Amino acid sequence: MDTIKRIQxxxxxxxxxxxxxxxVKQKLDQLxxxxxxxxxxxxxxxxPQWxxxxxxxxxxxxxxxxxxxVLSQDAIYDLLASYVATADSLKTFSQAMTQNLENLKKD
Structure with a gap:
């Protein structure tokens, strides 16, 4: 790859x-x-109130x-499931980002 192409x-x-x-930062702040x-x-x-x-x-x-x-069981349950899945994804992604940083320190 030539210099100009690499820089671009x-x-x-x-x-x-x-x-x-x-x-991502904005969405995390919102969340x-x-x-x-x-x-x-x-x-x-x-x-019991629900x-x-x-x-x-x-x-x-x-x-x-x-x-x-809010009185629909599916609506809250689906939101809760999405919440859990998002938390799991964020944890996995955070670990990958941390590993990338650790790899940079080794180089």
Missing amino acids: TMENHLNQGEKALEE ETILPNLQELFTYYQS LADLETDDKGRLPDDLARG
Whole structure:
């Protein structure tokens, strides 16, 4: 690879890396901000109050125009499953990033 092509390629890698890391940082910051809300939601889902609210809905005691996706077992369960899968992916990715840094130190 000639010098100009190599520099162009590496410049592209630099720009991609900066952009991707900034986007990931922003999303992680957003997720960190809502983490307490997710914990509250998951706690609610496992509580007797959630069952009572579901029963109230089943008896038709809630307004028809009330958004009630939270009373769908699938919606919260799917979010929780996605949460766990994302946590696992982040852990694996973090380990890979750390290994890459350790490999750089060896070189």
